[in-house]
Amino acid sequence: MKRTLWLAIPVILCACAAGAKAGSKPDWVDGTSRSYPRERYLIGVGMGDDRATASDRARSEISKIFTTNVNVTTNLNESESTSKQGSKTENSFSQAISQSLQTASKKALEGVEVAENWKDDATRQQYALAVLDRSKALAAVKDKIDDFDQQAQQWKAQMDSASDKVGKVKAAMKLLALLKARAELNSELRVLDAGGKTLPSPFDEAAVRVAAAKTVAELDVIVDIKEGK
Numbered sequence: 001m002k003r004t005l006w007l008a009i010p011v012i013l014c015a016c017a018a019g020a021k022a023g024s025k026p027d028w029v030d031g032t033s034r035s036y037p038r039e040r041y042l043i044g045v046g047m048g049d050d051r052a053t054a055s056d057r058a059r060s061e062i063s064k065i066f067t068t069n070v071n072v073t074t075n076l077n078e079s080e081s082t083s084k085q086g087s088k089t090e091n092s093f094s095q096a097i098s099q100s101l102q103t104a105s106k107k108a109l110e111g112v113e114v115a116e117n118w119k120d121d122a123t124r125q126q127y128a129l130a131v132l133d134r135s136k137a138l139a140a141v142k143d144k145i146d147d148f149d150q151q152a153q154q155w156k157a158q159m160d161s162a163s164d165k166v167g168k169v170k171a172a173m174k175l176l177a178l179l180k181a182r183a184e185l186n187s188e189l190r191v192l193d194a195g196g197k198t199l200p201s202p203f204d205e206a207a208v209r210v211a212a213a214k215t216v217a218e219l220d221v222i223v224d225i226k227e228g229k
Contacts, residue, residue: 104140
């Protein structure tokens with residue numbers, strides 16, 4: 001009987017020790033995680049009265065990183081209205097670019113997972129850790145930037161070769177919209193890349209922006225002159 005008692009005591013003590021370790025506060029609650037290092041993952045921590053709320057808030061913390069502007073360019077839309085006199089062609093293009101930006105961000109965020117949950121027994125609050133693999137998200141954003149670059153090169157070539165001013169302006173406005181969208185995705189890329197790197201443009205963006213803006217401005221002058229008559 002005594003032998004049985006002595007064998008049972010260590011088992012009970014081990015069980016208590018394991019329970020204490022399992023309930024201890026994990027490192028990620030304070031914003032860092034050894035299991036999910038920042039050079040490989042983006043992490044978000046959420047807190048709530050229940051697990052579902054905490055998990056949703058943790059995912060939301062990561063999604064806040066993606067601040068893509070849905071309205072690709074308000075200024076361009078104003079120019080389009082003046083030069084095209086109500087045509088929906090350019091506005092439809094801008095809307096398509098906006099949708100592309102949203103799609104790219106959504107695709108990058110598809111990799112967000114709730115990796116761990118923890119309950120603080122003292123406060124009864126639930127905590128959740130959401131993680132996003134940087135490499136997977138980077139791939140999604142880079143693919144869309146490559147797509148924008150291909151389109152931009154096509155519209156730049158059309159702007160340079162168009163013989164009529166209206167054709168030049170059409171290409172210039174689409175080019176400006178693409179460059180703006182690319183810049184926004186590059187900002188997201190800087191956040192996703194552990195070293196803050198971005199993708200270089202296939203051409204001199206500063207010079208192209210100046211040329212495109214000048215082309216649009218020249219047509220505005222023509223429109224104004226016609227209206228003055």
